[in-house]
Amino acid sequence: MLLKIVWKNIWAKKLNSFLCILLMMFGISIISLLINIGNQLQDKFSKNISGIDMVVGAKGSPLQLILSGVYQIDAPTGNIPMSELQSLQMNSLVKQVLPLSMGDNYQGFRIVGTIHPYLKHFEADYAEGVGFKTNMEVVIGSTVAKKLKLKLNDSFASSHGLEKEGEAHGDKKYKVVGILKTNNSVIDNLILCNLNSIWEIHDHENAETHEGEVHEEKQDITCALVKFRSPMGLMTIPRLINQNTQMQAALPAIEINRLFELMGIGIDAFKALAIAIMLISGISVFVTLYNALKERKYEMALMLSMGGKRLVLFLMLMLEGLILSISGFVLGIILSRLGLWLASRMLDQNFNFDLQQNMLQKEEIYLLIAALLVGIFAALIPSLGIYKINISKTLAND
Amino acid sequence: MLQTNTLKFSYQNKQVFSFPDIHCKSEETLLILGNSGTGKTTFLNLLALLLNPSDGVLTINNTDTTMLNEKSKTDFRAKNVGIVFQKPYFVNALNVSENLVLANFLGNFPMDKLKAEDLAINLGFDHLMSKKVQELSGGEQQRVCIARALMNNPKVILADEPTSALDDENCQKVADLLEKQSKSIGAALIIVTHDHRLKTRFSNQITL
Numbered sequence: 337m338l339l340k341i342v343w344k345n346i347w348a349k350k351l352n353s354f355l356c357i358l359l360m361m362f363g364i365s366i367i368s369l370l371i372n373i374g375n376q377l378q379d380k381f382s383k384n385i386s387g388i389d390m391v392v393g394a395k396g397s398p399l400q401l402i403l404s405g406v407y408q409i410d411a412p413t414g415n416i417p418m419s420e421l422q423s424l425q426m427n428s429l430v431k432q433v434l435p436l437s438m439g440d441n442y443q444g445f446r447i448v449g450t451i452h453p454y455l456k457h458f459e460a461d462y463a464e465g466v467g468f469k470t471n472m473e474v475v476i477g478s479t480v481a482k483k484l485k486l487k488l489n490d491s492f493a494s495s496h497g498l499e500k501e502g503e504a505h506g507d508k509k510y511k512v513v514g515i516l517k518t519n520n521s522v523i524d525n526l527i528l529c530n531l532n533s534i535w536e537i538h539d540h541e542n543a544e545t546h547e548g549e550v551h552e553e554k555q556d557i558t559c560a561l562v563k564f565r566s567p568m569g570l571m572t573i574p575r576l577i578n579q580n581t582q583m584q585a586a587l588p589a590i591e592i593n594r595l596f597e598l599m600g601i602g603i604d605a606f607k608a609l610a611i612a613i614m615l616i617s618g619i620s621v622f623v624t625l626y627n628a629l630k631e632r633k634y635e636m637a638l639m640l641s642m643g644g645k646r647l648v649l650f651l652m653l654m655l656e657g658l659i660l661s662i663s664g665f666v667l668g669i670i671l672s673r674l675g676l677w678l679a680s681r682m683l684d685q686n687f688n689f690d691l692q693q694n695m696l697q698k699e700e701i702y703l704l705i706a707a708l709l710v711g712i713f714a715a716l717i718p719s720l721g722i723y724k725i726n727i728s729k730t731l732a733n734d
Numbered sequence: 735m736l737q738t739n740t741l742k743f744s745y746q747n748k749q750v751f752s753f754p755d756i757h758c759k760s761e762e763t764l765l766i767l768g769n770s771g772t773g774k775t776t777f778l779n780l781l782a783l784l785l786n787p788s789d790g791v792l793t794i795n796n797t798d799t800t801m802l803n804e805k806s807k808t809d810f811r812a813k814n815v816g817i818v819f820q821k822p823y824f825v826n827a828l829n830v831s832e833n834l835v836l837a838n839f840l841g842n843f844p845m846d847k848l849k850a851e852d853l854a855i856n857l858g859f860d861h862l863m864s865k866k867v868q869e870l871s872g873g874e875q876q877r878v879c880i881a882r883a884l885m886n887n888p889k890v891i892l893a894d895e896p897t898s899a900l901d902d903e904n905c906q907k908v909a910d911l912l913e914k915q916s917k918s919i920g921a922a923l924i925i926v927t928h929d930h931r932l933k934t935r936f937s938n939q940i941t942l
Contacts, residue, residue: 337839344827638823641784642840643812728784731819732775 360664363614368672393559398586405559415556429569434561440494449534465514475514477524621714637730657715665707735922741790768942812841816883818893822875824867831863837885853881873904
């Protein structure tokens with residue numbers, strides 16, 4: 337019966353209740369969306385970064401170098417000669433150097449020339465086939481295989497540049513020799529081959545366009561991922577490279593922190609906005625209940641005169657506030673999942689990057705508690721009014 | 735059934751009301767008359783246990799109510815006293831039928847829909863049971879209030895100016911219904927009023 341009264345009262349004030357729920361819903365969904373996207377970005381970013389201590393490449397923006405070299409999302413800074421890496425490889429503090437060479441794509445997926453240890457670094461597993469051995473053989477990531485419907489022994493021609501619309505290298509064709517299992521890292525979106533394949537294609541181009549010129553053997557790479565043997569390497573080598581060579585060294589950990597700090601400002605602004613919306617929702621619950629109590633003073637006095645306990649009526653009003661904020665929370669979470677799905681589709685189309693639909697995150701439980709607190713505080717003051725009602729006076733005076 | 739003895743009440747501003755001793759048996763009707771300002775409503779609120787007397791004794795159903803604490807008073811009122819207020823108050827979000835069983839619910843009785851139906855038929859508003867209370871006319875609302883006061887089979891029914899807002903025809907009807915229904919459940923009926931139309935209707939009266 338009590339629940340019925342609560343429900344009917346909410347229903348009797350459809351517009352007011354709708355407004356409360358709407359505000360709460362938007363506040364919750366914005367915060368929840370930010371939490372989810374933030375967490376997943378951080379997750380993906382830190383997974384791809386793990387184990388890589390330093391990236392070397394052509395001079396330019398260090399952040400750009402990291403984004404292009406580690407995450408394969410920005411344009412590369414330029415090329416460096418392979419020979420420059422020799423001395424680095426000799427250094428006793430360096431454990432491993434993974435050279436990467438890019439510049440071509442197939443249907444928007446990057447073709448990256450590298451060496452086998454790069455695959456080992458990500459602990460990549462073959463779903464089918466084997467690793468690349470000779471020139472023009474490629475291993476493709478799971479997303480590439482799925483999206484482009486490529487199978488073993490399929491062949492394709494790459495095009496120049498990192499965007500879909502590049503000049504095609506029509507005469508040389510790549511052949512798929514291996515397909516990787518889903519790895520949840522950047523290699524899902526890559527087409528991998530040996531370094532020679534990349535050089536061969538571009539040498540060939542050069543030979544064609546500059547016919548008759550003396551061809552100089554030049555082996556350039558785009559960047560290299562470096563792992564150190566000890567933290568000592570981190571202390572000394574980046575400075576050495578930046579001061580003494582034509583290359584630059586960038587530290588992923590530092591650059592990514594910087595990136596998140598930059599994004600953090602935007603995220604904080606959004607969060608502040610969302611919290612403001614939630615507070616307004618609280619105020620709207622407060623005003624709704626406060627007015628309701630004023631209008632329903634007679635009802636309350638009547639119920640008290642018929643034997644209703646003040647505590648019961650107090651809880652009844654509190655419940656009204658709580659139901660409004662809880663339904664706002666539930667709808668907000670649903671809306672945020674919907675937004676996540678949309679964002680995931682958009683990111684997938686533009687960046688080959690998708691977001692997972694998660695169960696309730698830890699932060700969202702805190703959000704539920706916050707929503708409940710807003711509901712409780714907004715309902716508390718009006719509900720306490722129950723204890724101030726003088727039955728005989730209220731019912732006798734008009 | 736209901737009996738008072740030197741009942742007194744004083745407001746904060748030290749205006750003291752002394753009320754005559756009254757006494758009303760089961761199935762009897764007592765009319766309490768008085769002009770405005772004579773403390774009619776105060777007296778009714780005292781009888782309804784909504785106010786506490788400063789002096790005197792009020793006995794209902796053989797219980798000295800002045801000895802009860804606040805909580806037991808609320809329970810006692812829910813069980814023994816049915817009140818028909820001057821204005822028809824309702825819980826507006828609920829329909830007519832729900833407003834009737836609300837009396838059961840708040841008085842801690844099982845909700846008795848059949849009893850509500852019966853009363854509605856007796857009082858002639860059974861076709862309005864699923865309507866919102868605001869959609870009813872004044873006379874209809876007053877009848878629903880009477881039905882609600884009867885829902886818990888109280889020992890005493892108190893009516894505060896039940897007819898003041900009604901025309902002559904409805905006034906007679908409501909008075910008849912009150913008397914008949916109170917008798918049918920064996921309750922004492924006390925009407926507080928200044929309505930002269932009722933003076934000729936009930937012989938047992940007292941003037942403040």
